[in-house]
Amino acid sequence: MRSLLVVNLLLFASLLGGCQVAGFLECNSRECLLEAQQNNPTRTLAFWESQLQLPIALRYGRIPDRLLEYLRIDNKLNGFPSAVAAFDNAKVRTILGNAVASLPPKVRVLVKNKLVGVYVVKNLGTSGYTESILNLQGEPVAGVIVLDASLFDQPGNTWASWRDSTAFIPNSRFGIKTTIAASGENDIEAAVQFLLIHELGHVYSIGTNVHPDWYRDLAEIELSDYPFSSLSWEIEEYSKQYRSLFDDRFWQREKLGFYQKARLPAKQIAQTLEQLGSTNFVSIYAATRPEEDFAETFAIYVHTELMGKPYKVEALTDGMPTTVVTPCFRTTCARKFELIESIMNQ
Ligand SMILES: [Zn+2]
Incomplete structure (x- = not known):
């Protein structure tokens, strides 16, 4: 989940009009980036319709290029390093597949019409991210999840301790x-599954009260x-x-x-x-x-x-x-x- 700032600025940018964008790499102004983000199709339900036809356990794989572009623009707008890159290999797919397959059935039912996909990237700047997807009326109705590759090389307790520790300025004592x-289940899958469920909480919340x-x-x-x-x-x-x-x-x-x-x-x-x-x-x-x-x-x-x-x-x-x-x-x-x-x- 990213800041409110981006959409407020998007609205502002739409009022500004003007800059024609072929690709965000050519942008040299904030307004240009905002327009590129607004023109990116990945926040529209139409972009994801074929994904929603798949069984939920198959809605992952290599991140679509347009979504990667959206993340790079978003990071650039928020002042994060924009070196977000696709990360996809057999190990990642196996861990994600197992994490989705072992979700409680109640959770799968809650998100099956809302989750368009789960993807993994390097340099996300956070462990997980959920973005809302809009229908033709501009209403949020679904969500896409992006996880950071660093999640795939730490046992669950190491990752969870690290995440909580990031709120505090380190001190050796x-x-x-x-x-x-x-102890017998403290593996990478434990970290991925916990964070995936957190992000599914965000996906479920989309369009609810x-x-x-x-x-x-x-x-x-x-x-x-x-x-x-x-x-x-x-x-x-x-x-x-x-x-x-x-x-x-x-x-x-x-x-x-x-x-x-x-x-x-x-x-x-x-x-x-x-x-x-x-x-x-x-x-x-x-x-x-x-x-x-x-x-x-x-x-x-x-x-x-x-x-x-x-x-x-x-x-x-x-x-x-x-x-x-x-x-x-x-x-x-x-x-x-x-x-x-x-x-x-x-
Ligand atoms: Zn969250």
């Missing part, structure tokens, strides 16, 4: 350990229309930005930034996890935005409740655990648990 796989569409202007949103998000979020009156209902007691939340965006010192890991326990967020990643709140709750529910796998986050001081967080489904986030259950059983 203080660390974070996230367990998503039992679990949270506002991530491209909508928050000034137009009434959050009480979104039962899941309104359990944890509000839209600040003066700034029209999200804030959580717990920001007065979970003050680190606003400084949580993952993947090269660390702003919190590692010595605050234990305190951050303790404060998380007084909220209804299932994880620190969930506390970043309403979309991540839903996708993380969806992923951890499927992972622990439907698949019976472990989920535990520990703050470490000199290698020893000090604070431990486990899913809040039977404590502070029981209402979110009920909402996810009703989605699964619909």
Whole structure:
């Protein structure tokens, strides 16, 4: 999921008109890139219609060139390195195939008419990314998932610990350990499957009222229309930005930034996890935005409740655990648990 900024700028660019783009490589201005992105067909349902005819377990493979182009433009617009490249080999296909095949049937049913494909690239800049696909009326109705190649060379617990640690400025004494796989199952597939389910949470959310569409202007949103998000979020009156209902007691939340965006010192890991326990967020990643709140709750529910796998986050001081967080489904986030259950059983 990328920032709201891009679509707002797209709207701005469409007003500007002007620059004719043959390919984004010829662009030397922001307006030109925005127009190239707008002309890229991969956000239209028409581009993906043949994919949706395939069984869900076959909707992966080498990333289409036009989608690669879309990602490169998006990275360039967001100031990330734009060296995104296709990554596809037999090992990747086997791991992805197994990850999709072992999804609980309820999850496959939820996304079978919405997931157009899962692709892998190098240098994505994040572990996973979901983009919405629009119908002829411009309504979001489906999603495409892109995963980063680095996910395919780390065991599950190594990847999960690394992702959570990216929110903190490194310090040799203080660390974070996230367990998503039992010792005999701590392999690459465990990482891919966990993140795939998180991204499928994003795909499911497209076109529903679990949270506002991530491209909508928050000034137009009434959050009480979104039962899941309104359990944890509000839209600040003066700034029209999200804030959580717990920001007065979970003050680190606003400084949580993952993947090269660390702003919190590692010595605050234990305190951050303790404060998380007084909220209804299932994880620190969930506390970043309403979309991540839903996708993380969806992923951890499927992972622990439907698949019976472990989920535990520990703050470490000199290698020893000090604070431990486990899913809040039977404590502070029981209402979110009920909402996810009703989605699964619909
Ligand atoms: Zn996400």
